[in-house]
Amino acid sequence: MNKATWLLALGLLACGCASIPSPLTPGFRGSIGSPAFGVLTLSEQLPERGTGFRRLRPWSKRYHGTPALVRTLTEAAARVWQEGEPPLLVGDISAQGGGPLPGHHSHRTGRDADLLFYYTTPSGVPVEAPGFVRVGPDGLAEAEGGVFVRFDTARNWRLVRALLTSEVARPQWIFVVAHLKGLLLEYAFASGEPASLVWQAENILHQPSDSSPHDDHFHLRIACSEEESLAGCVTGPPWWPWWPEELRLNDEVDAEKEEPLGSYAK
Numbered sequence: 001m002n003k004a005t006w007l008l009a010l011g012l013l014a015c016g017c018a019s020i021p022s023p024l025t026p027g028f029r030g031s032i033g034s035p036a037f038g039v040l041t042l043s044e045q046l047p048e049r050g051t052g053f054r055r056l057r058p059w060s061k062r063y064h065g066t067p068a069l070v071r072t073l074t075e076a077a078a079r080v081w082q083e084g085e086p087p088l089l090v091g092d093i094s095a096q097g098g099g100p101l102p103g104h105h106s107h108r109t110g111r112d113a114d115l116l117f118y119y120t121t122p123s124g125v126p127v128e129a130p131g132f133v134r135v136g137p138d139g140l141a142e143a144e145g146g147v148f149v150r151f152d153t154a155r156n157w158r159l160v161r162a163l164l165t166s167e168v169a170r171p172q173w174i175f176v177v178a179h180l181k182g183l184l185l186e187y188a189f190a191s192g193e194p195a196s197l198v199w200q201a202e203n204i205l206h207q208p209s210d211s212s213p214h215d216d217h218f219h220l221r222i223a224c225s226e227e228e229s230l231a232g233c234v235t236g237p238p239w240w241p242w243w244p245e246e247l248r249l250n251d252e253v254d255a256e257k258e259e260p261l262g263s264y265a266k
């Protein structure tokens with residue numbers, strides 16, 4: 001290959017790279033790429049504890065998220081929490097710098113967070129989540145030692161509502177098993193929540209078809225903001241009709257590699 005061909009090849013390479021999300025591409029920053037194929041720069045760490053929440057594993061280095069995700073979580077937890085109640089336990093978010101996180105397909109761009117459910121005792125006293133325990137259609141879960149806890153539908157709905165009405169970020173998905181989605185929606189209807197809010201919840205609460213059913217935690221994924229989209233963040237479909245038009249900036253990118261609903265949810 002002569003010198004001119006080399007230069008041309010280098011030039012083509014540079015042009016090609018400019019369209020691929022990469023931490024090395026100038027101008028791209030923050031949440032770059034899609035949750036299952038991306039990285040994270042300029043992250044913020046979720047504090048070990050705060051009003052109404054604490055980390056499930058305080059020592060873990062998997063608590064890096066976008067500033068918007070961290071604020072969405074901390075604000076939602078504070079809104080749900082009432083004096084004397086146990087906090088929301090937060091599981092993995094992303095590694096510093098994002099990228100692959102063992103045990104997960106997604107969680108690569110600081111926009112995914114695993115949130116343990118709120119529970120009560122079988123007789124209705126709020127208790128801290130005993131970890132990742134599988135909740136059945138009757139709302140009960142067996143924890144270590146044969147102790148039973150009950151899915152706290154009221155508080156879990158308050159969390160879903162706080163996330164859906166967040167002024168910081170727009171949730172794209174809250175992955176959860178179908179039978180718990182049913183409990184939450186029934187409760188919301190019965191409590192007289194606005195129909196538009198329940199309709200949003202009906203769309204966003206979703207049992208993924210290609211990963212764990214999420215019967216032991218919620219998995220929150222937030223969409224890119226308009227600014228983040230310009231800096232390399234890829235929300236991907238679906239773009240919910242209640243979102244502003246500007247969020248469709250990534251139409252072209254996603255048309256090429258559309259993923260099935262709920263793909264890489266874990």
Ligand SMILES: [Zn+2]
Pocket residue numbers: 104107112113114219265266
């Ligand atoms: Zn997850």
